Amino acid sequence: MSLEPHPGAAPAAAPTPTGAPDPVTWNDPVRHARFHAWLSSLPAALGLREDSLAPASADASFRRYLRIQAADGPLVIMDAPPPQEDVRPFLHVGGLLRAAGLHVPPVLAQDAEAGFLLLGDLGSRLLLKELNAAAPEQQDRWMRETTQALVRMQAHADASSLPPFDEAMLRRELELFPEWCVGREFGVTWNDADRQRWNDLCRLLIDSALAQPTVFVHRDWMPRNLMVADPFPGVLDFQDAVRGPITYDIASQLRDAFVSWPEELEIDWAVRWWQTARAAGLPVGDDFGECWRQIEWMGMQRHLKVAGIFCRLKHRDHKPAYAADLPRFFAYLTKVAMRYRPLQRLIPLIEPLSGQGAQAGYTF
Numbered sequence: 001m002s003l004e005p006h007p008g009a010a011p012a013a014a015p016t017p018t019g020a021p022d023p024v025t026w027n028d029p030v031r032h033a034r035f036h037a038w039l040s041s042l043p044a045a046l047g048l049r050e051d052s053l054a055p056a057s058a059d060a061s062f063r064r065y066l067r068i069q070a071a072d073g074p075l076v077i078m079d080a081p082p083p084q085e086d087v088r089p090f091l092h093v094g095g096l097l098r099a100a101g102l103h104v105p106p107v108l109a110q111d112a113e114a115g116f117l118l119l120g121d122l123g124s125r126l127l128l129k130e131l132n133a134a135a136p137e138q139q140d141r142w143m144r145e146t147t148q149a150l151v152r153m154q155a156h157a158d159a160s161s162l163p164p165f166d167e168a169m170l171r172r173e174l175e176l177f178p179e180w181c182v183g184r185e186f187g188v189t190w191n192d193a194d195r196q197r198w199n200d201l202c203r204l205l206i207d208s209a210l211a212q213p214t215v216f217v218h219r220d221w222m223p224r225n226l227m228v229a230d231p232f233p234g235v236l237d238f239q240d241a242v243r244g245p246i247t248y249d250i251a252s253q254l255r256d257a258f259v260s261w262p263e264e265l266e267i268d269w270a271v272r273w274w275q276t277a278r279a280a281g282l283p284v285g286d287d288f289g290e291c292w293r294q295i296e297w298m299g300m301q302r303h304l305k306v307a308g309i310f311c312r313l314k315h316r317d318h319k320p321a322y323a324a325d326l327p328r329f330f331a332y333l334t335k336v337a338m339r340y341r342p343l344q345r346l347i348p349l350i351e352p353l354s355g356q357g358a359q360a361g362y363t364f
Contacts, residue, residue: 023054024053024054024055031081034114035079035114035116036050038116039077039116042109042118045071046070046071046075046108046109046118047070047071047072048068048069048070048075048118049068049069050068052067052068052069053066053067053068053077054066054067055067056076062080062081062084062085063079063080063085064078065077065078065079066079067121074121075108075118075121076105076118076119076120076121077116077117077118078090078115078116078117078119079115079116080115080116080117081115082113082114085115086115087110087112087115087116087117087239088112089239089240089241090117090238091107091110091112091117092161093162093238093239093241094107094238094239096157096158096216096241097153097157097235097238099156099157100152100153100157100158100216101152101156102152102153102157102235103122103229103231103232103233103235104236104238105120105121105122105234105236106119106120107119107120108120122227122229122234122236123227123228123229123234125227125229126223126224126226126228127142127146127224127226127227127228127233128222128224128226128259130142130228131223131259132259142232143253143265143269144269145232145233146223146226146233146253147250147269147272147273147276148276149232149233149235150221150249150250150253150273151273151276151277151280152280153216153218153235153249154249154277154280154282155280155281155282157216158216159214159215159216159217159241159243160243162217162241162242162243163242163243164214164242164243164244165209165214165217165242165243165244165245165248166210167206167210169242170205170206170209170210170301171206173301173304173305173308174202174205174206174301174305175308176305176307176308176309176312177304177305177307177308178190178198178308179308180308180309180311180312180315180316181307181308181311181326181353182349182353184311184312184315185311185314185323185326185353186352186353188352190349194348194349197345197346197348197349198349200345201343201345201346201349204297204342204343205297205298206301208297208298209244209245209248209297209298209301210245212246212247213245213246213282213283214243214245214246215243215244215246215282216241216243217242217245217248217249218235218237218241218249218252219240219242219248219249219252220237220240220252221249221250221252221253222252222253222257222258223258223259224256224257224258225237225238245294245298246277246282246283246284247291247294247295247298248298250270250273250295251295251296251298251299251302252299252302253269254266254269254270254299255302255303255332257325257328257329258325260328260331260332267292270288270291270292270295271288274288274291296336296339296340297336297340299332299336300333300336300343300346303332303333304329304333306329307326307329307330307333310322310325310326310329311323311326326354327354330350330354333346333350333354334350337350
């Protein structure tokens, strides 16, 4: 899961006080030598300037991205060291999305065995940053266009070769929350009654997810992984795609890890996605109320997972900044848990962590 900008998703590295770009450092001299040999082997017509290499963006995994000047403008290099990373899913899924008409970075050269890719640069206009600076009318336009692109992906991207988003994966993701958020971040130990509440909640969320029709699922369809590019949007961070629940990506878009929207806008965009999906022949059902329930329950599964991931990034990977967004997740979780009576069993589990007292809400 990428939680920082991806290829083409970040401006060039901030200049140093001298005005020169930050240097690219290599902790492994053997890998540095292999990189140099690969870069030197690429066609001279590309006009790659190794002396122009600069960090483009980091990633929550072992991947990193470098910008390099070329004859026709900047390009991006993915450095994904094996055995921690494997670029083959990126290549495979990118091909599926390209065939479906989505705008993804073109692959210009590759050494898949070594984990080096030369990619086209989709620019520096990250949708998340642009949304934060835009007027409401432009925000609405971009979010509507993003839902249209999502439907295009769901309707046309071939998911048959992707791993299934099955019960084992759903449960594995949910267990990140008690391990890393409850235990490591807050130091809370659940008793037997708490664990039973948790198990019952997981069963509800997993059953709801597995009951949905399956489509191509990006898994991180959110403004931080989309670019304001031509055509719009440029799509990034797709290598973890799966075949899974049809509401997963729209839940990711509407209830984002890094930006929150008024609920009336969430519902408006969800209705537009639902209407467009129905017109495209996608199996979203005839009852929007039930579809909205599925979106909210799917979103709860994702928010529990991501809260766990953010705490794991802090405690295991020494990246504490992500945990600053935990209050956003607790707000999402509390709102949805209070709305649906079967999900209210989550409230006593998160109140000691969030500090948010449960308020009376709609229950169904």
